[in-house]
Amino acid sequence: MRLMDYLDKGASLGADSPCLTMGGDTRTYGEVQALSWRVARALDRSGVGPGDxxxxxxxxxxxxFTCVFGIARAGAVWCPVNPRNEAAENRDLLDFFDTSCLIFQAAFAPLVAKILPDLPKLTTLICLDGPAPGATAFDVWLDGLPAEPWEATPADEMVGLVGTGGTTGKPKGVMLTERNLETMSALTLMGYPFEGRPVYLALAPLTHAAGVLCFPILSLGGEVVIMPAPDLTSFLSLVEQHRVTHTFLPPTLIYMLLGHENLASTDLKSLQCFWYGAAPMSAARLEEALGKIGPVMAQLFGQSEAPMMISTMAPADHFHADGTPARERFSSAGRPAPLVHVAIMDDKGNLLPTGERGEIVVRSSLVMAGYYKNPAATEEVSRFGWHHTGDIGYLDAENYLFIVDRAKDMIITGGFNVYSAEVEQALMAHPAVQDCAVIGLPDDKWGERVTAVLQLHAGQTVTTDEIRAFVKERVGSVKTPKQVELWPDLPRSKVGKVLKTEVKSRLLP
Structure with missing residues (x-):
């Protein structure tokens, strides 16, 4: 399956069915398909060919989003760029990826003008929604081209080039293939409930998880309702209005949703699957979500290098056979997906037995082709014949995967290993805590001291001693933070992840 095949499959189930909806405007499968043909022809006319x-x-x-399918039809490689990135970060990505064509909205014209002088390889600029200096207007670019089937033969299997988050240093280019996204789509359709034609609500950026989850939805002839900007009041309204069946939010936004004044009065009965992922979720908040949103919560765990579906936990897996909550699983990342081998490895390449902690490693057609123009990093991440996730975890007796930390976030205090994610789970169980970050800071006595930074719910107060006693009761004295800070908000990445590097830099002398 090439990217446009998901759209074409949906169109074969009904060209007049709703495909993409935003702000009351609905485009049918036939309309989206026709526009993607014209985009492919326009790319070809502009000299953009297979592999570009x-x-x-x-x-x-x-x-x-329709342009993604046009890019695929032209045999070119889609490079999603996060509009929330700093100008310098996007300039570096576009240069490193050897980008020859940029399609952008007029709102980003000032950013494009700022970085364009440093991008000599960027020769074709298209503005989607109006005039912009140095760019061709989208309508002019398409002028005279027929809305008839057309496609080019791709240069190779690579369909997407994705920049890794950038929170761990200089971003790398993840080369995703047709097979990677086909495996991801198959696992999505295999692992979660889909009854009838799905309606998927995309609040998160289509450049991230929200985008690739659209492909399996389209293959079933489903409708994608697109939100131009994140707004939880509109989110709840759209779920009810469009009878949304599937959606995705990162934990940070779910925490905010649970406190929203409209949640209790919104009809959520249409929901079949409410995905959460991209960061660990508090077990206490997950149980709250199951009660307030419904028995529809569904976890996914993946990374750019193995998109979305390394392990999965369907709504039903959150409960025992008798219907009681399976609380012992709430801190897990689900079970390894059917087409994915997951193991736990030590530093020497030995696979570890059930219950032992080590790095989570993966073998699957889900795993990327490698890092773009970086064979050394590709070799490093695939040593011993497995893809290395950089996460520390273990598999339990029921084969549930538990992620205890990022390898780089482990704290060594007084000779003991403390995994920050475990401490964060304990902190998040406190009713006053909305979000938190746990890091290690240099300490003359302990080597590193466990340090917690808390963001409280509006109107809540708590003392440092109360927090420390609460954590000690749950995880013991070694893992109890020796330092507790209260901040009005935590620094976050463009996709809502807490930036621990920034937290640490603020606290270091």
Missing amino acids: KVAILSANDPTA
């Missing part, structure tokens, strides 16, 4: 890199810089938008 085409970037999209846009907020969530149906026309921008």
Whole structure:
């Protein structure tokens, strides 16, 4: 399956069915398909051919998303660019990816003008929604081209080039293939409930998880309702209005949703699957979500290098056979997906037995082709014949995967290993805590001291001693934070992850 095949499959189930909806405007499968043909022809006319890199810089938008399928039809490589990135970061990515064509919204024209002088390889600029200096207007670019089937033979299997988050140093380019996304889509359809034609609500950026989850939805002839900007009041309204069946939010937004004044009065009965992932979720908040949102919560665990579906936990897996909550699983990342081998490895390449902690490693057709123009990093991440996730975890007797930390976030205090994720789970069980970050800071006595930074719910107060006693009761004295800080908000990445490197830099002298 090539990327446009998911759209074409949906169109074969009904060209007049709703495909992409935003702000009351609905485009049918036939309309989206026709526009993607014209985009492919326009790329070809502009000299963009198989293997060339085409970037999209846009907020969530149906026309921008349609261009993804046009890029695939032209045999080119889709390079999603996060519009929330700093200008310098996007300039570096576009240059490193050898991007020759950029499709962007007029709102980002100032950013494009700023970085363009440093991008000599960028020769084709297309503005989606109006005039922009140095760019061709989208309508002019398409002028005279027929809305008839057309496609080129791709240069190879690579369909996407994705920049890794950048929170761990200089971003790398993850080369995703047709087979990677086909495996991801198959695992999605295999692992979660889909009854009837799905309606998927995309609040998160289509450049991230929200985007690739659209492909399996389209293959079933489903409708994608696109939100141009994150707004939880609109989110709840759209779930009820469109009878949404599937959606995805990162834990940070779910925490906010649980406190939303409209949640209790919103009809959520249409929901079949409410995915959460991209960061660990508090077990206490997950149980709260099962009660307030419904028995529809569904976890996924993956990374850019193995998108979305390394392990999965369907809604039913959150409960025992008798219907009681399976609380012992709430801190897990589910079970390894059917087409994925997951193991736990030590530093010497030995696979560890059940219950022992080590690095989570993966073998699957889900795993990327490698890092773009970086054979050394590719070799490092695939040593011993397995893909190395950089996460520390273990598999329990029922084969549930538990992620205890990022390898780089482990704290060694007084000779003991403390995994920050375990301490964060304990902190998140406190009713006053909305979010938190646990890091290690240099300490003359302990080597590193466990340090917790808390963001409290609005109107809540708590003392340092109360927090320390609460954590000690749950995980013991070694893992109890020796330092507790209260901040009004935590620094976050563009996708809502807490930036522990920034937390640490603020606290270091």
